[in-house]
Amino acid sequence: MQASNQEWYFVERPAGEPTLDCFELRDGDVPTPRHGELLVRVRYLSVDPYMRGRMRDSASYAEPWAVGDVLRGGVVGEVVTSESPQYEAGDLVTGRATWSEYALLDADDAVPVDPAVADLPAYLGVLGMPGRTAYFGLLDVAEPRPGDTVVVSGAAGAVGSTVGQIAKLNGCRVVGFAGTDEKTAWLTDDLGFDAAINYRTTDAYRSALDDVAPDGVDVYFDNVGGPITDAVFTRLNVDARVAVCGQIAHYNAEETPTGPRKLPLLIAPRARVEGLLVTDHAPRFDDAREQLETWVANGDIDHRETIVEGLENAPDAFLGLFSGDNVGKQVVEVSE
Amino acid sequence: MQASNQEWYFVERPAGEPTLDCFELRDGDVPTPRHGELLVRVRYLSVDPYMRGRMRDSASYAEPWAVGDVLRGGVVGEVVTSESPQYEAGDLVTGRATWSEYALLDADDAVPVDPAVADLPAYLGVLGMPGRTAYFGLLDVAEPRPGDTVVVSGAAGAVGSTVGQIAKLNGCRVVGFAGTDEKTAWLTDDLGFDAAINYRTTDAYRSALDDVAPDGVDVYFDNVGGPITDAVFTRLNVDARVAVCGQIAHYNAEETPTGPRKLPLLIAPRARVEGLLVTDHAPRFDDAREQLETWVANGDIDHRETIVEGLENAPDAFLGLFSGDNVGKQVVEVSE
Numbered sequence: 177m178q179a180s181n182q183e184w185y186f187v188e189r190p191a192g193e194p195t196l197d198c199f200e201l202r203d204g205d206v207p208t209p210r211h212g213e214l215l216v217r218v219r220y221l222s223v224d225p226y227m228r229g230r231m232r233d234s235a236s237y238a239e240p241w242a243v244g245d246v247l248r249g250g251v252v253g254e255v256v257t258s259e260s261p262q263y264e265a266g267d268l269v270t271g272r273a274t275w276s277e278y279a280l281l282d283a284d285d286a287v288p289v290d291p292a293v294a295d296l297p298a299y300l301g302v303l304g305m306p307g308r309t310a311y312f313g314l315l316d317v318a319e320p321r322p323g324d325t326v327v328v329s330g331a332a333g334a335v336g337s338t339v340g341q342i343a344k345l346n347g348c349r350v351v352g353f354a355g356t357d358e359k360t361a362w363l364t365d366d367l368g369f370d371a372a373i374n375y376r377t378t379d380a381y382r383s384a385l386d387d388v389a390p391d392g393v394d395v396y397f398d399n400v401g402g403p404i405t406d407a408v409f410t411r412l413n414v415d416a417r418v419a420v421c422g423q424i425a426h427y428n429a430e431e432t433p434t435g436p437r438k439l440p441l442l443i444a445p446r447a448r449v450e451g452l453l454v455t456d457h458a459p460r461f462d463d464a465r466e467q468l469e470t471w472v473a474n475g476d477i478d479h480r481e482t483i484v485e486g487l488e489n490a491p492d493a494f495l496g497l498f499s500g501d502n503v504g505k506q507v508v509e510v511s512e
Numbered sequence: 513m514q515a516s517n518q519e520w521y522f523v524e525r526p527a528g529e530p531t532l533d534c535f536e537l538r539d540g541d542v543p544t545p546r547h548g549e550l551l552v553r554v555r556y557l558s559v560d561p562y563m564r565g566r567m568r569d570s571a572s573y574a575e576p577w578a579v580g581d582v583l584r585g586g587v588v589g590e591v592v593t594s595e596s597p598q599y600e601a602g603d604l605v606t607g608r609a610t611w612s613e614y615a616l617l618d619a620d621d622a623v624p625v626d627p628a629v630a631d632l633p634a635y636l637g638v639l640g641m642p643g644r645t646a647y648f649g650l651l652d653v654a655e656p657r658p659g660d661t662v663v664v665s666g667a668a669g670a671v672g673s674t675v676g677q678i679a680k681l682n683g684c685r686v687v688g689f690a691g692t693d694e695k696t697a698w699l700t701d702d703l704g705f706d707a708a709i710n711y712r713t714t715d716a717y718r719s720a721l722d723d724v725a726p727d728g729v730d731v732y733f734d735n736v737g738g739p740i741t742d743a744v745f746t747r748l749n750v751d752a753r754v755a756v757c758g759q760i761a762h763y764n765a766e767e768t769p770t771g772p773r774k775l776p777l778l779i780a781p782r783a784r785v786e787g788l789l790v791t792d793h794a795p796r797f798d799d800a801r802e803q804l805e806t807w808v809a810n811g812d813i814d815h816r817e818t819i820v821e822g823l824e825n826a827p828d829a830f831l832g833l834f835s836g837d838n839v840g841k842q843v844v845e846v847s848e
Contacts, residue, residue, distance in 0.1 A: 420775050423773075435770060437768065437769045439785070448787075450778070450783070451778030
């Protein structure tokens, strides 16, 4: 095994749009696992929009990254050395670890990966945190009912694409907003969405919605915010439910963004809007994992990953999230 | 009995702030009750902020008023002629009827008024629709828990003043926003609010809140919208609940008002924001009525009404709602 270990550090807080200057690749030592730990060779690592929040110097649901910290996130890796009876060398696991070639995982926090169910990158997407976010956010927060019209923003992302398919499995009519024709085609042709709107080639979101959701909106799963959300709020049906999962349109704003006031729109429909964090549902993660694996194994839920090769390109992959470079889940292949 | 009957008509849709030109007082005939109806001499009539919504030419939860319609709302009156076995001449009742000296009520929709419990105007406030709105909006939508910090905007209005007192009865810490020192003094000195903020004499709403709600906000009952609401949203605790009852700050806006985007603020606290309409709770109105009468009779809930004298002044009383002229419930005394 090699003696050095490349690791990404967070070295500068961004003002507005993050840049490559926020990140620095350094050589470190391959760490030695202690009792209960696993040393893994990282195969794939995850870059996620929520990480932008960790770059801020203000408390939020995720602790802010300190300048000088090694970067951390979801990984899939192969066990090199196990100091736990739960795993042995050669096992494939997923969990939270550093952005590096080799990383330590707590064996208790690691979850086995089964390549017979899906390729490894899927364990960072539909079978990982984004899939569980979709599962609990849609089913527990938005509570879709058969016949509901469900609108999803960021619909071709890891969370949105899963949300739409779970909604279809629950008998809903599903409309997605996405940013390229390739993405909208994927949603309707492969994933079974009833309609998809390319938000970059129209700015008449309300009339576009009226065309494909003529009965109004019962559920809105919002990953994006901004003008798409403004439009959807004008079309909420009585008893509509809005799950606020992400607001990626605003994550890089330096000043509080402004927009049309939407609370007045909630009264007539008695609509409910609720923020969600997947970690609240941790006690039921195993249920979600099992159900999602079954759906994926049966072909009920399709998935896609956009793979950037090379640990050295991890910051680029992260930055690409904000320009919508990814179809499905964005991952970084660290080693083969 | 007199033969003519003065009645207020809606004669012009306002653009922006309504004016007296929207209303016209006409002489009509005293109507004749049919089977199941009551003819009442109107003693008090209610003017309410929600009526501004009915002046718009767009469907909302309340049917828009047609230009040329006689105005309608809550009244308390004395039965002159009863065509129902449920009531007899001299009975005091409340219900929905016309803005006029004499009005017809469906006996099935009328509710008896007991002057031993409270003076008649209270039946249009704490013991009427505003009281029920407070009751269901707070208890069913906002779900206060003992120890919660509850913030109320429009706290010295008919709904807000009742909300705060019900919250106190449920063991909450209660902070109200109101627009005069007379109002804030009423809230803290007479109604038992823990603190009140005069939103017209400070514009530092966030730090004012931090002073009196140092542990953040668990429940926000919003009657107003605008900058008060913007500030409260930045102080929501984990699992906070926001009941959107009214948005009077925006009712006269001709264009969709803009303001800071607040959905990003919902994610970290997993806050829930929900619009409410009291009519959804109609099956349980009797429960609320009974409970509110008990509280008022026992002195657990105090109330106040601002009374404008004379049917001819009803439009002025309505317009005054938007400048905050009323302390407690605004009513119009039509006859003694």
